Amino acid sequence: MPRNTVKLVSAEGYEFIIDYKAACVSNTIRNMLSSQGSFTETELGEVKFPEITTPILEKTIQYFYYKLRYQNSTTKNIPEFKVEPQIALELLMAANFLDS
Amino acid sequence: MMKRGGIRIEPFRHPVSMDPNYPDKTWQKLETAIREIHNKNASGLSFEELYRNAYNMVLHKHGERLYNGLINTLTAHLQEIARQIEQKEGVSFLAELKKHWDDHNKSTQMIRDILMYMDRTFVAQQQRTPVFALGLELWRNHVVRSKQIAERLRTVLLDLVHRERSGETIDRALFRSITQMLVDLGPAVYMDEFETPFLLASASFYKRLNKYEDLDRMYLLFRRVDGGLATVRTMMADFVKENGRQLVLDPERSKDPVEFVQALLDERDKYETIVSQSFHEDKTFRNALNQSFEYFVNLNQRSPEYISLFIDDRLRKGQKGMNDTEMEVVLDKVMALFRYLQEKDVFEKYYKQHLAKRLLAGRCVSDDAERNLLVKLKTECGYQFTSKLESMFTDIKTSRDTMQDFRSKLAEKNIDLGLELGVQVLTTGSWPTQTSSACILPRELETCCQEFNNYYLGHHSGRKLTWQTNMGTAELKAEFGSKKHELSVSTQQMCILLLFNSADRLSYNEIAASTQIPTNDLKRALQSLACVKGKNPLRKEPMGRDVAETDEFVFNDKFTSKLYKVKISTVAAGKEGETEKAETRHKVLDHNTIITEVTRQLAGRFLPNPALIKKRIESLIEREFLERDSEDRRLYRYLA
Structure with a gap:
């Protein structure tokens, strides 16, 4: 069953509904949604991240769209993806977890 | 964003890391999940949770634990699966194997997905086998190559191939899935479990059906593949070698050298046809x-001897209705075998002996064929190889002329020798060496020989004639009671028989003294004359198989035969006699002693x-010359 959107839920329970394409920037999420078996995520189109806080998840999602927008772009003027130093470490951990 | 500036940078929290039982607990959760996946019961599981557990284990340096746990769980699972597959038979065995293979693939993919973080980090760093490949490896080791499955799988697959070739309809889709599985498990697995036995079976199948066209198609097909023909070639070579090895080392085959060589020729014909008809x-x-x-x-040391014996057989008897052209074809084929021989000098040794016998006994069927073969050998091995053989032919031809001349000279002088003398003058060195064992010729013959001596040396000065009485033959007319027979015997046997013109009974020692035949030859000659039942012009007293120096011999006036001409064949001498000789002195010997003793005596x-x-x-x-000791099998007892 093809999906256009998926729901990502942060540790605090904040729900983000984003494009399926964007979510798939994370290999981990793509696997969760497309794995052979009928895991709950695949069935519900929803992934809960009990270890990722809302701001980190939000920033991550922003990155998904940023990546999607520019990864095949030919323009030389790709804007910088700004990361606030305070969240840099946590964001790095999340990126590692999500393989994105 | 700045409103959330209250968030401090602090070490990432791992709330579970404090628990000392953490790895065990986490692994248990994962293991349970893997079991659920194997049971096709994954729908209740949260991918994120499993992924996170595995992620945390690896992150906290429990990657090893996770990886080994996975191996153990998979192994146990696959062993169980193997047991289930084993219980099926025939086609349902394949179906079961395929069903579990599909399941295995699916579940391994799921496991790989949830353990993806481990693949990405731990496996890559430690250079382990990634999860999916690990699944294939374990499947290969515990299922496909398990003792009870591997052999059956091969048999069932080959059986299916055979059935289809015989016209049956088989489940091709199933067959394809299984071979695809073997390919997925790696080229080596496909080759070992299927391709090699398949090609062997195909080779023997097409060999039987002579399906040269199919082999031709195979050749054309494999020619398109890189290294394809090399594989077919190696397969063929291995097949030929193995079959050939069995053929030449089969003790049954060695019993009949002519059959042995014929089998080699047939093999060669068969493969030659395949190469020319199917392999372009x-x-x-x-x-x-x-x-x-x-x-x-060359695996069989006696090949040179056998090939010479085969030629001897063909050239001696001649095939009925075999004309020169056919003979030529046979000889050409034998020459091809000869080319394979590494020990051509051994062949030459035997060939010389066999040729000598043919020439001396006048049993060559065709002079042309003999010469023809000689030319072939010369082309193959050069002048050196055949020069002595050629000189043997020359000797025979010259002897024929000499005898003619000798006879006409006798007629001129009006001399009657009272018997027909045939002499073949052989050049020393050209013929197989025979220890000359002179014997005393009967007086009638002595005169003849003297006559010939005078004649020959009168024509060729400076030569020396030595009479090889151990190589000649004689035909005697004998009367047994009222019956007349013509006996064909060796010269030595003739000497012995002629003694009985003046006596009915002679002892061994008397015969030995009158003939001066060396002991071994004499015993053999007497054995041939007196110990072959139904064909013995002499009787031995006491009766027995062996000749002893105390024996006495009596003229056998009861001798009968349906044929007028009787050939007394000479009892085979050689190694047997030697084995016996070593033994008789001891009566009871053990195996090793015999070997040592015989080797020493024959050295x-x-x-x-x-x-x-x-x-x-x-x-x-x-x-029944020997028997094994009934108590100790290593002991042999001589039966007198």
């Missing part, structure tokens, strides 16, 4: 074929092979 006369295939033949023909003549001695011993047991 491919030189590399022909080379491979020749190398394979060279390999196995002067040749080095006997222990296996050969063993064979001779077995033959002696068969003919």
Whole structure:
């Protein structure tokens, strides 16, 4: 069953509904949604991240769209993806977890 | 964003890391999940949770624990699966295997997905086998190559192939999935479990059906693949070698040298046809074929002897209705075998002996064929190889002329020798060496020989004639009671028989004294004359198989035969006698002592092979010269 959107839920329970394409920037999420078996995520189109806080998840999602927008772009003027130093470490951990 | 500036940078929290039982607990959760996946019961599981557990284990340096746990769980699972598959038979065995294979693939993919973080980090850093490949490896080791499955799988697959070739309809889709599985498990698995046995089975199948066209198609097909023909060639060479090896080392085959060589010729014909009809006369295939033949023909040390015996058989008897052209074809084929021989000098030795016998006994069927073969040998091995053989032919021809001249000279002088003398003058050195053992010729013959001596030396000064009485033959007219027979005997036997013109009974020692025949030859000659039942012009007293120096011999006036002409064949001498000789002095010997003793006694003549001695011993047991000790099997007892 093809999906256009998926729901990502942060540790605090904040729900983000984003494009399926964007979510798939994370290999981990793509696997969760497309794995052979009928895991709950695949069935519900929803992934809960009990270890990722809302701001980190939000920033991550922003990155998904940023990546999607520019990864095949030919323009030389790709804007910088700004990361606030305070969240840099946590964001790095999340990126590692999500393989994105 | 700045409103959330209250968030401090602090070490990432791992709330579970404090628990010392953390790895065990986490692994248990994962293991349970893997079991659920194997049971096709994954729908209740949260991918994120499992992924996170695995992620945390690896992150906290429990990657090893996770990886080994996975191996153990998979192994246990697959062993169980293997047991389930084993219980099925035939096609449902394949179906079961395929079903579990599909399940295994699916579940391994899921496991790989949830353990993806481990694949990405731990496996990559530690250079382990990634999860999915690990799944294939374990499947290969515990299912496909498990003892109870591997053999069956091969048999069932080959059986299906065979059935289809015989016209049955088979489940091709199932067949394809299984072979695809073997391919997925790696080229080596496909080759070992299917391709190699399949090609062997195909080779023997097409060999039987002579489906040259199919082999031709195979050739064309494999030619398109890189290294394809090399594989076919190696397969063919291995097949030929193995079959050939079995052929030449089969003790049954060695019993009849002519059959042995005929079998080799047939093999060669068969493969030659395949190479020319199906493999487009491919030189590399022909080379491979020749190398394979060279390999196995030389595995049997007696091949040179057998090939010479085969030629002897053909040239001696001549095939009924075989004309020169056919003979030529046979000889050409035998020459091809000859080319494979590494020990051509051994062949020459035997060939010389066999040729000598043919020439001296006048049993060559065709002079042309003999010469023809000689030319072939000369082309193959050069002048040196055949010069002595050629000089043998010359001797025979010259002797024929000499005898004619000798007879006409006798007629001129009006001399009647009272018997027909045939002399063949042989050049020393050209003929197989025979220790000359002169014997005293009967007086009638002595005059003849003297006459010839005078004649020959009168024509050729400076030459020396030595009479090889151990090589000649004679035909005697004998009366047994009222019956008349013509006996064909050796010169030595003739000397013995002529003694009985003046006596009815002679002792061994009297015969020995009158003839001066050396002991071994004399015993053999007497054995031939007196111990072959139904064909004995003499009787031995006491009766028995062996001749002793205390025996006495009596003229056998009861001799009968349906035929007017009787050939007294000479009892085979050689190694048997030697084995016996070693034994008689001891009565009871153990196996090793016999081997040592025989080897010692024969050391002067040749080095006997222990296996050969063993064979001779077995033959002696068969003919009741020896028996095994009933208590100690290593002991042999001589039966007098």
